[in-house]
Amino acid sequence: MANELYEQLEFVENVLFERIIEDLLSKKYSIVNDFFSSEEVTILRDSLLAKYEADKFKKSAIGNRVNEEIDKTIRGDFILWMDEKSADMAELLFFSKINELVNYLNRTCFLGILHKEFHYAVYPTGTFYKRHLDTFQNDDRRKLSMVCYLNEDNWLPENGGELTIYSEKEDLDILPLPGRVVIFESQILEHEVKAVKASERLSITGWLKTR
Numbered sequence: 365m366a367n368e369l370y371e372q373l374e375f376v377e378n379v380l381f382e383r384i385i386e387d388l389l390s391k392k393y394s395i396v397n398d399f400f401s402s403e404e405v406t407i408l409r410d411s412l413l414a415k416y417e418a419d420k421f422k423k424s425a426i427g428n429r430v431n432e433e434i435d436k437t438i439r440g441d442f443i444l445w446m447d448e449k450s451a452d453m454a455e456l457l458f459f460s461k462i463n464e465l466v467n468y469l470n471r472t473c474f475l476g477i478l479h480k481e482f483h484y485a486v487y488p489t490g491t492f493y494k495r496h497l498d499t500f501q502n503d504d505r506r507k508l509s510m511v512c513y514l515n516e517d518n519w520l521p522e523n524g525g526e527l528t529i530y531s532e533k534e535d536l537d538i539l540p541l542p543g544r545v546v547i548f549e550s551q552i553l554e555h556e557v558k559a560v561k562a563s564e565r566l567s568i569t570g571w572l573k574t575r
């Protein structure tokens with residue numbers, strides 16, 4: 365009882381997180397520029413590239429890990445799942461920011477997020493992910509997707525690789541700018557990654573799940 369009281373007293377409204385909630389409730393997506401600072405992006409990008417260069421990534425698959433079917437005509441990225449329990453310094457930094465948001469969402473009773481999973485992703489030049497919904501066979505828990513872009517500061521519109529979200533009102537083309545995070549209801553809003561025309565498109569993608 366006393367603890368609960370303290371928790372309530374400690375609660376500080378977070379303007380950014382409130383905006384995210386408001387966006388999600390009104391349009392099912394939220395775009396946050398500078399969710400990660402450029403220093404944080406550099407640390408996370410270095411961590412991603414070190415693992416990519418050490419050959420730790422695998423060709424992505426369609427479906428879940430029980431039912432994998434690789435098809436380059438649908439999706440061409442390479443991924444590496446993250447494990448919070450054995451997180452390195454960069455990943456600790458990443459998860460501390462993610463957990464801050466997740467705890468906030470849970471405390472404001474917006475969603476009961478009990479599970480989360482994230483993977484690094486690299487889309488080499490020429491790759492894409494065709495229009496789809498994020499649904500897993502044998503698993504309807506997926507609720508919110510979060511994509512965090514880790515590209516260099518000089519990512520150009522000509523590089524392509526936009527995330528296109530097909531919302532009720534419009535089609536949104538979102539450039540994968542460093543530090544930008546897109547949170548959306550990926551089971552409801554169809555979306556795609558447009559072909560990368562130059563450079564490599566770097567990101568961390570995750571899902572916040574209920575139950």
Ligand SMILES: O=C(O)CCC(=O)C(=O)O
Pocket residue numbers: 485493498511526527555556557567569
């Ligand atoms: O990288 C992105 O912008 C979106 C990726 C995506 O849709 C997915 O991995 O399911």
Ligand SMILES: [Fe+2]
Pocket residue numbers: 496497498550555
């Ligand atoms: Fe997706």
